[in-house]
Amino acid sequence: MTHRGNANFATVLTLALVTELTLSLSFTASAQAQFRPPNLGIPRTTAGGASRSGTCMTEKTALTALVPTNTRTSLTTQERPTFFLYLPRTNAQLAEFTLKDTGETLKDTGEKDVFRTTIPLSNKSGLLSFQLPSTAPKLEVGKDYQWFFNVICQPSDRLRDDFITARIRRVQPDATLSTALRTASVRQRPNV
Numbered sequence: 001m002t003h004r005g006n007a008n009f010a011t012v013l014t015l016a017l018v019t020e021l022t023l024s025l026s027f028t029a030s031a032q033a034q035f036r037p038p039n040l041g042i043p044r045t046t047a048g049g050a051s052r053s054g055t056c057m058t059e060k061t062a063l064t065a066l067v068p069t070n071t072r073t074s075l076t077t078q079e080r081p082t083f084f085l086y087l088p089r090t091n092a093q094l095a096e097f098t099l100k101d102t103g104e105t106l107k108d109t110g111e112k113d114v115f116r117t118t119i120p121l122s123n124k125s126g127l128l129s130f131q132l133p134s135t136a137p138k139l140e141v142g143k144d145y146q147w148f149f150n151v152i153c154q155p156s157d158r159l160r161d162d163f164i165t166a167r168i169r170r171v172q173p174d175a176t177l178s179t180a181l182r183t184a185s186v187r188q189r190p191n192v
Contacts, residue, residue, distance in 0.1 A: 056091045058089040063151060064085060065166040067166045073167040074169070075168070077170065080131065080133070081170075083149070084127065087124060087128045094118050097116070098115070099136070115137065141172045143170065144168075147166055177192070
């Protein structure tokens with residue numbers, strides 16, 4: 001499958017999963033959230049969202065980050081957010097989650113590890129979430145981060161990892177939004 005085919009398939013899969021999640025939360029069509037992100041500019045560098053080495057995935061569905069497709073950087077108000085992805089069936093036993101600081105002031109590689117951990121995968125597949133634990137540093141308001149989820153296909157050759165990557169920025173909500181989020185039910189929060 002070509003790179004364009006993979007990108008189109010990942011987009012369709014992401015839309016299908018978001019639709020399924022929305023329906024499972026019993027939202028009506030008229031109550032669906034309309035997210036319009038602020039213009040945050042373009043990152044210094046970009047990269048493909050996944051690498052398909054074919055070494056340990058046992059289905060053709062792509063490993064997919066579940067993030068907004070209309071912006072390069074996801075936004076969060078949480079100091080330790082939850083990250084979502086679709087994990088296809090795999091033979092791999094471990095994955096690695098990495099959060100990097102992509103701040104403008106970093107001189108060497110342009111990024112440094114903020115947090116890194118391994119995650120057991122024993123027969124896991126489907127929608128997967130990972131919350132940044134209390135042992136990880138809090139995300140700083142206004143700072144850009146990049147996260148990676150690497151499926152470790154061959155521990156002796158990490159270049160064969162299947163991986164996804166996405167960007168995230170913590171923002172400080174204004175007083176009106178903070179009040180609305182505090183008083184909204186779980187089902188109302190996406191619309192707020």
